Structure formats: structure tokens, C-alpha cells
Amino acid sequence: MEAPPYSSEGAEYPDSMLSRKFGREVVNYFSGSPLNRVSFLRSNTSFLRAALPASRFLLLRGLDPLASSKTNLGWVKYDSVSSLIGKPYDLDEEKTIEAFDSRVSAPTLIFLGLDEKATDSTFEYSGAGGNYKGQPFFALDVSPKEGELKEKLEKVAEEAVKEPGYEFRKVRIDLSLVPGDAAILAHARSLMDWNSRNQFCAACGGRTISVHAGTKRTCPPFDKAFQKSPNDASFERPPCVSRKGVHNIAFPRTDPTVIMAILNAAGTHLLLGRQRRWPPNFYSTLAGFCEPAESLEEAVRRETWEESGVRVGRVVIHSTQPWPYPNNLMIGAVGEALPDGEKIELNHDPELQDAQWFPIEKVKAALEAPQNGLHDAPPEGYKEGDLRLPPATAIAHQLMLAVANGFHLPSSEVAATAAKI
Template identity: 40%
Template sequence: MSESETFVNFMGGSPLNRLSWLRSSPPFLNNIVVSPATRWVVFRSGQPLVTRSNGVTKMAALTTPDVRPYLGPEPFFGQGEKEGEAAAEGVPSLEAARFRGAPVVFLGLDESNVTSSSALPSSEFSKGDPEAAARKVQGTPYFSLDVSHLDQKDADSLLEKSKTDGGRAFYSEPRGAIRGMSMLDASLFALGRSMVDWNARNKFCAGCGSPVYSMWAGWKLSCSTLRPWADNTGKEPCTTAKGIHNFSHPRTDPVVIMLVVNESGDKILLGHNKNFPPTFYSALAGFIEPGESFEDAVKRELWEEAGIKVWGVKYHSGQPWPYPSTLMVGYYALSDPSKPIRTDLDNELEDARWFTREEIISVLEHPEGTNFTGREFVDAPNTEAAEKARRGAPPFRVPPPTAIAGVLIHNWAYGKNPESVSAPLNGRL
């Protein structure tokens, strides 16, 4: 890979055109929802609805008629005070507002098979003929739908609509769902799950505690006291009435994840977290804290978790990680393996140790070296099921290439780092 190329991790490199400037346009959204080309990805309690056929897992892509019973009354976006009533135009607190029906998010437009991107200005929908403008949109529009509120019978009805010839449909454990997915499906999963989770977790205004409602096709939450018909007698004005507030928009938590290499480039440091499956080792990681850079966080986290000092911190790549909504920021760093390792500072790790390239390659080339079932990350460590999973496995395991930690390890082991981050192989960070 040359320096001019961008390294793309799994779940990154989304082919979706998000059309963010049209999220607040009810004419666009209401017309695109009913398009025959539109597809829906479904989540239930964070679990994606997937299909599996011939060993290939895909996000189930339902049509609007398939999910119509759960969308609520029209208009779907820009709803007014009463059922069936459209919101008044020009009211900021009602832009593409949604008060009724299951939680919905517009994810974007897949333009993989079209020759040009859709760059329709919002004026074509607000001032012209919305139906005619919608027909100009090329590609496949995608929405997410959260059906966590459905009973088992209704949830199972969606399984029947999702089945493919010779395959099966099911709600999958999230980590186990992504194996073998295409770039599009992985992107839909990452974006859809993060947005569904954010909408589900945030039911009340962080400014005043009142209930919130959805705007901008699921991309903004607004305090219910801001509705024009709200009765706010005796209440102080909500702080969200003015300015921009980070709790009104989707949250992404940045995490640094770093592979520590010795100066000669033939050893790496990996750790075993208390919550990991048995014998699983990975690159160390931690959340960014206020008032520090990414590089600061790399150094702080490695000191807190392993008691080591590092230098030569070098960026590699990033990866969206929808568990629930994290951005993994990958780094390499140098350290001295002759110095003692300490895991007693924050007690997050059970073990941390240096591994040689030969040890790592032997695990990478073992059929079970990076193979995990989704349940292994859900079940408590050292359960009977986890013990059975270890039988016949290598002495330790490392992350698969679908995780950025696995990419950092694999690229170091086989010398496949991009030129800009190849220094860990020769000690010139």
C-alpha cells in the first residue's frame, strides 16, 4: 500500500451517500419511504435481523410493505400535534418530527451501482414537485427500524418475510453477525446499530428531564417542551431552546487502541482483559478523556493498564465499532520489553505479556486462532461453554481481521504495514 492510499477497516469505507442535508426535509423523506427501491434493516434489542444462506450472512433487506404495519400513520415525517396532521412548515422544532410509530432512522443511499451521486438540493423537494424529485434519486435508499417493542409473534412475522431460498432468517447476536458480511452490509450494520442504540437509550432531555421526540429522520432528539403546543406552565425554559447541544445529536465515543512493539520490531505486547473469553489476548485500548490528544491517551492508557512507558506513537487507521457506538483509533507505539509490566494499577487486565512474531504467526495460521462465536463475548469467562470452546484451540487466540486489533497484529506479523507506519518493524518511529 502506498502512502497516498487510505487504509479501510471492516465496517468502514461505507458506500452510502448519507444525504445529510435532506434529513430535515419531510417532502423528501415521505416520498422516499414509499419508493419501491427502498429497503429496511431491522434491529430488535440491538440484534440485527440477518439472513444466512450457503454460509453467507447478510442484513435482511425488507421492503416498505413488509414493515408498513409498524411505521405508524402518515405522514411518516413532519408529524403534527394530531394523528394524520402535518407539522407547520418553517418551525425548527418540528423539522421532520416523528411522534408516532416505531423508531426509524434514514441511513442513506447506496449508490454502488449508479454512475453519479445524488446531489439534489433540498429546494427541489420544498419548492418543486417532491414526487418528481424523488424519482430522480438513483440507488437504493436504506432506513433502519427498531422493533424492540414488538411481541414475539410480530417479531417472528418479520423473519418469515426475510427468508431466502434455501436460507434462514434470525435475530443475531451482534458480534457474531458480522462475520463474512460485504462492505455494504457491514456498513449498514455499524451505522444502523449505533443509531438504533442511541435513539433507544436517550428517552429524556439532558437539559431538563422532559421526554424527547425524534427529528431529522432519527438524527436529532428534541425536548418535548419545545413543541409549539407544549404546556410549559410553571416550568423554566429548557436549556436546549438556544444554541447547539451535544446531547441532542448522535454520540460517538473515541477509543485509542494500540499495538506496542519493541524497538527491534520482533515482539508485541498484548493483554488479557478480565472480561475476555479464555486465552484471548488483544491490543490494549481505552477511551479518550477530556483535555488530551489521541497520542496523550495512548501513553496514559498503556501506563495505567500495563505500567509501561511508550514513545514513537504512530497513527495507523480507524474503525467504527457499534458496541454500542465507538470509533476505534488505531496506533503503533514503541516500548522496552526489558522493563517490568504492571497490571495492578487499574486492575483492568488479568495478564499482559510480550509475544514473538513466531508465536503470533503460529496462532494466526491455526484454524481456531482467530475464530470466535458471538456467544463467547456474551457468556461470562470460564463458563462450561467457554471451556468447551477452548478444546483443540491454540495456546492463545487473537482478534479476527474484522477488528482493528486483528489488523494491527496481522499487519505487524506479516510486515504489511503501510509505508507511513512501517517504522515499528525497524525501530524508526
């Protein structure tokens, strides 16, 4: 079964003063998670201990998630994973760090949040902060590994795919999941990838330990592996700059990326480009990483000029999209070229094979035709030579759609434009 085409009109919020001025919120694919992350409970080991047996676990094998179908993730219960995860929250966080032993391995376990709308969960927790109810969810790494966990990891992964239809999905960029599951996967995948790349401290090279239920890592000051006997004093690791001041914890990385629909000064054409390795006639909006100490608006102007030679004036932020490959935040903007800055020059940065000004009417027609991803064969009904654009699950599509619907026009003209579609 295929998921229905993605619609960004998922915002539950009522019509309001801000929505009347700026339009309805665009909920991009990979955002809009059904889970409440309750991030303040991640270091509360009493909560985590209580939640574990009532939880559902998303298994990831080399970042491929367990799925029950083409459109849905597959979940396993605590009984299936308890022997692998052991008792990770028996000690409070401070004691866990003190008891660090670099010989002991543990699979990465990440608390994702509570689904407060789940009807089949009775889990509830009352603590200092209040009462929290809902189905708890975790992500668990079951990638093959040598060492003491090898057999347990293999067993959990093998048992999980015995359920009919269950498999670890090997999809390069997964755009087929229903939106809620896509958002959960984005969250789990980005954090799992970050954990796997930060097993060692960036400052001293020593092993790090997962804290805050898989959402932070720290460089422990002691290591029991070097204690000759259990009665000896704790073995102190060499001093590490990461243990000083406020930067004593490694936080997950999110890479801000700007992606922009650039209009010509008259508002009649859109600037789109293509990379050499893309399929023929496939174009998209320009994009690039935001650099340190650069505003998003400046990043839009710099990247557009470097890649296309076009000089951009005013820039307006439209919407944003988490992109878990591996951990980008796509920040979507609409910008306009300066009247004397519209000339396309590709010689600065060789990233694009081509960039062109496309009439908005042509972009609109291409958006009305079926689209699919970069790695798919052209959609059914595609005529050779037609413009191909990214599907609705990509923020690039939503930016082009916004412009086709008159995002840049005074509100009196928007109604007239929308009526023509």
C-alpha cells in the same frame, strides 16, 4: 453459508503518492458502507416523503437486526411498515417540533442513505442541491412496546419472519455478515441504541423528539398534551438550557477508543494482554477510552502505562474501526516503548490478568493459523496451549498483521519481511 474470511484490502482507490508513502488504506470491518449517507437531505422533508415509498427498511427488534441468512441482512418494503410508521414527514421539521404531543408515540425511524449502485431501484430526487439517485434505506425499531403501537409493532415483526430463512439475529457481537451489510448494521445499530437511550432531555428531563430523520434529538418548547382545548395557545414547557445557543440539539454519541500494537524499543516484540474472563491463551492488543481533552497519542501512552506499566514514546495512527457495541470508534495505533520503559507491571490498574512481550515471529505464526471470536469455541485445528488472537474482522488483528508485515520498518526492509511470510 459462511462469509469468506474478511480481507481489509477493499479500498477502491488507485495507487497514489499517499498510498506509496503510507501504504494502502486498511478498510476495517463495520466500515466501508455501500450507502451514501447524503446527510444534508435528512432535514429535507420533501425528499424524505418522496423516498419513503421507494425505500427498503431494516427492522431491529431490541437491536437484533432482521436477517435473511447467516451472512445477509433482511429488508422489507414500504407496504409492510406503512401502517406502523404513518406519515412522519408531512410537516416540515420546525412545524413537527411545534406540534409535539408527548401522548403520541412513534417508532424510531432512521434514514441510512442511498445505495447509488443498486440496479433494481429507479428512485431519484431533484432538489435545490442537485439530483440524487439510488435505493433509499431506512432502519426501523420494532421492539415490543406497551401502548398504542403495541399491536402494530408485533404484527410487523411477526410478518417479517414469515419469509423463509428470515429471523431476528440474536448474536452478541455479529461478525458473520458480508462486509457491506456489516457496515449498514453498524450504522443502524449505533443510532438506534443512541435514540433509545435519549428519550428524555439530559438538561431538563422532558421528553425529546427525533429530528433529522432519526439522527438527532431535540427538546421541544411546546407540548400539546397539556393544552386543554385545541384552540388554546400552545402549552409552553419549562425553559430548558438545551434550547439556547448552538447546543440546542442532542447529537448522536460516538466514544473514541484507542487500541494499540506496542512494540518494544528494538522492534522485535509486541505487547499483548488478556482479561480474566477471556478463554485460555487468548491475547489481544491493549485498548482503552480516550478521555476529554486528551490527544489520541496521549491516550495510547496513558492506557498502556496504566494497564501494563510499559512507557510508550512515539505513536502513529494506523487505521480506525466503527464498533457498534454500542457506539465506539476504535482508533488503531502502533507505538513503541521507551528503551528504559519496557518493564511490565500490572499493579496500577487491575484490568488485565496478564500482559507479555511476544516475539513478532510467534504473533505472525498465530495470525497465519485460523482465528475466531472471543465468544466462540477454539477454531478447528487449534492445538491446546497455542496463542489465540482476534479474527481479521477485529482491528486488533489488523494492527498485529501490520506490524508482522513490517509497518514499523524502513520500506527497504518491509519488502524483505513480507517476502518471508
